[in-house]
Amino acid sequence: MEHTEQPGLCRLHTLRVARIDKGGVWLEAGGRLAHLPRREAPQAVPGEEVEAFLYQDGAGELQATCRIPLAQAGQFGLLTVKSVGSHGAFLDWGLAKDLLTPYRLQPERMQVGRSYLVKVELDPQGRPFANARIDDCLDRGRPDLHEGDAVSLLVWQLTDLGAKVIVNHRYPALLYRDELPDGTIAGIELSGYVKRLREDGKLDVTLRKVGAEAVSDARDVILRALTARDGFLPLHDRSSPAAIEQTLGMSKKTFKKAVGGLYRDGLVTLADDGIMLTEKGSGQV
Structure with missing residues (x-):
């Protein structure tokens, strides 16, 4: 019987145990059953859920393992070459069967023992392979992301x-x-x-938070730093970005916004040589 490609192949899923027999544990997977070796889930009971990696064997049957791969389908990972053969390089991705990178998908010939960044992809039959041509794997469309995400x-x-x-x-x-x-x-x-x-x-x-959330966090950092230094910090508008980064771990732009807010709220006062904690500010820490 020929099976069509199953959604979620070569990814981790939480699957319900349908039954257990001498052949192993059988998991519900989108209207089909996936076989999980009994030794990988010796305590499993029907009805409970198991986290498992779903894949197809050579016959197109669904299989599962509780072993967690170093990268799943659609993900990138730094994988090490275990062997090289006539079809390409075989990478260790944390599962029993190594992952093939065909020669045509290697920008440079891979060498045993070296690690390479690759993307795990699926062929039309749902079989996994690795692609080391990273430029070809990236989405260059407009991201569905927003500032601060x-x-x-x-x-x-x-x-x-x-x-x-x-x-x-x-x-x-x-x-x-x-x-x-x-x-x-x-x-x-x-x-x-x-x-x-x-x-x-x-x-x-x-690597830093941005926008209002970053300023809110920066206010807390500045207040704690003032308290730890007896209410005074030798930082001001003329301080170098490096000095602010080294002392507080934030950008000068974020520092200025946070200090401005603290000043307007009466929590600090400003001097030529730094900022000082007010009595009101002391009660905020």
Whole structure:
């Protein structure tokens, strides 16, 4: 019997146990049953839910495993080459069967022992493979994102300007060098925010919160810093961005907005050489 491609193949799902027999555990999967080896869920009982990775075997039958892969279909991951054969390179993605990267999808010939950033994709039969041609995998349409949205940033390449990153495993963006944490390498995933969606559809991203939420957080940071330093901080409008970043971990723009709000609320006073906590401000910490 020929089966059509099942939605959600090569992804993790929470599936209900339909029955258990000598052949193993059978999970409900979109109107079909997926086979899970009994040894992977020895305590499973009918009716309960199990988190499992769903895939098809060579005969097109649904199979499941409780092993968690390093990347799922539609995601990027930094995977290590275990072997090279006549059809391409085989990558370790955390499952029993290695993942093939065909030669035509390798910008450079992959070498055993080295790690490469790839995207896990499915062929028309629902079989997984890896694509190392990252440029071809990215969505260059206008993102359905807004300023301040929390996003994942997967580091793709380091450049003179900073790091090329993949936003939410989908869109390209650049994270500037002054924001990169020490020791950043390709394959690291960072938590970030949308800084701006430009008119040309490209994204500006940052590791810092933006907008009103960033200013609100900055107010708390400044008040705590003032309290810890006996009510005075030697920072002001003329302070360098580096000094503000080093002391408070925020941009000068955010610092100025937060201090302006604290001053208007009567929580701080301003002096030529810094800012001082008021009695009212002391009660806010």
